[in-house]
Amino acid sequence: MSKIIKVNLNDELRTLLTDVLPYELPLWYTNYPMHYAFTNHLDIYVEISQLSHPVKKKEASTKQNLIPMNYCIFRGENKSPRILSIMHPISQILTCLFYSEHSSLINYYCTKSKKSLRFPFRVSTKFYGKIKEDAKLSTEIEMYEDEPKTSSSYFKYLKYPFLYRFFESYEYHKLEKRFSNMMQVDVAKCFPSIYTHTVGWATKNKRLAKEKSDGSFDSSFDNLMQNMNYRETNGIIVGPEVCRIFSEVILQQIDIDIIQELKDSNELDEGVDFDFRRYVDDYFVFYRDKEVGDHVLRAINKSLLAYKLHLNDNKTIYESRPFATKISIAKEELKSCIKMLSESRKSDTGELITNSRPDMISNKYISKIKMVLRNGEVEYHSISNYLLKSLENMSNSFISDTSSASITHNHVNWLLVDLDLLFFFHAMDIRIRTTDKLAKQVSHVLYSVETWESDLKDIIYKKIFDQVKQAIDIFIAARGEVYGLETLNLLVILSLLPERYILDSQRLQSYYEKQVATSSHDDFYFRWVTFMLYINNRVQHAELQTQLEREAVSYLDSNEDLFKSTQFFLLFFDFCSCPMIEKTTKIELTKSIKNKTGNGFSDAKRKHIFENDFIAPWRDSDYLQKALSKREFTFTYN
16 A cells, blocks of 8 residues: 655755666665665764765865766667766765755756756655555655655656656647647767856856855856766766756756747747757757748757757757657557457456467567567667566566466466567667566566466476576677676576576676676676675685685775775775675785775774675665665666
8 A cells, every 4th residue: 555655854865865876777786775884884984985074074065086987888779888977975975965955956946947848846755655664765756746656766856757758748749739840859968068167157157157156056066066077077977866957957047048049039939939848958849840940950059059068960850740750659559469469368258268389479479579660660779668568567467367366387378478578579678777677577477476386486487597598698699799787687687586596607607707808897896796696605606706706806906096986985895795705805805905095994893894785785685676666767868
């Protein structure tokens, strides 16, 4: 049953749980352990790292050369990778302080424009959710007048959590009634191009901003962005929600400038001659004739250039009524196809139809869905989220219908069809979001079959194990541009299965070596924790575990940036807290780091970091189920 859960407004560090991390992370990565650590024992971590203590000193504007952890994610076929960043834990604390002090001004500056489709408008004080006594808050972005399962964003948001909601809205249809043409343009490399000082131009003006005093909203926000990004002023990091809010402050003023520019130079009236909406850095312009559309395009370009930004000319898309994209048409056809599959397993009397060849049925519908995409000229990455969600809903409906039935091999075979479809279409677009959907459904299936007979359960277990193993084998054999992070969660999925379903040591070694070959030095931390979590002291993987321990010690000993580096900071404390590593090894490492930094490792501090998780959930056997429940609706860049 849903409850209204009040947010603890006295928790000054609650922003750690909502606005400081990218979505695209390994499933085990959340800030909940760190939130606990910093809430109760921040002094220990600050004294060991010898970095400034912003909460204690209230120095939210402190300038520090903190190095974010950058990593690549795959965005789909024929697309360049995107670089995301995890900001330093100290920068995350600075963000908490900034939110606490300036939340009212954030709301003010993010609600000036009526053209934005997604913006914060007030601080969250409560959320809806089904919770257990020991449940923690979810990381879902809270949308006003929406009914999320769980929510704990720092702010409430208007209007649409995802862009497709706008295309399905009454607002969009009203615009189509008024205007016969639509143009879609976006800001070229928006976040990497933002000049941090321009936040002052947007909140004051250029002259006043250059005369600003320290401590003002714009100077504090400017400094915060620089602290996240090694004191860079050209570009902001990509990933955390706070960075989207920073860009929103600037783009809200640009919206206003665009309208004024068109009114002054072309005497065009917004809402009469043209209209537009903006979703983060994508503009959707509605107009009646080409001349007006050209005027609007020039005004957008001119207004952006004033803030050192510009449009991506190569991605301009023009539509005329009816505004039905290839993707929206494909969605309707896929809906019919999946409905046909769902109905095909029941007779007119509601009896389950015999299915003796699940492979033939799954191949039949895989072919049907492929034809829909081929005929509609739609790529997998454009439709995969919708497709996987639809398959998940169909499968869950079937599972729900069987809850009171006497389970037979026939029920199992239909579930095998669903799993075949899920794994096939996941393989067509292996990204973080799609892998999360796959993991969520696998978890639900495994939970649902717990009460089935052992021989029937084993068929499901083996199917999942074989499919994940096949996906890993495909990754190992792949050539060309591949990013290992997207497949790390496949290894995490395997941990859901019973102990007897484990990868052999040779395959796991090959998988790790391919991960090393396709990843960068900057995401060593992700690989290290994921493989250590999977190995979990298993004897057959002892050789790889020893290798991982040596590599971690080597990385930490050779890193010249030490605790200023986000990756070093995370890896050091997770290495020290890992119960699989011998205490003597940890002591030797802390002595080595102490000799380099001169920081204090008292016995009490050493004991604490050895026995308490920091980020990696070494001591939480239910970490995956908790993570899956928190991630489904959070905002991504894909």
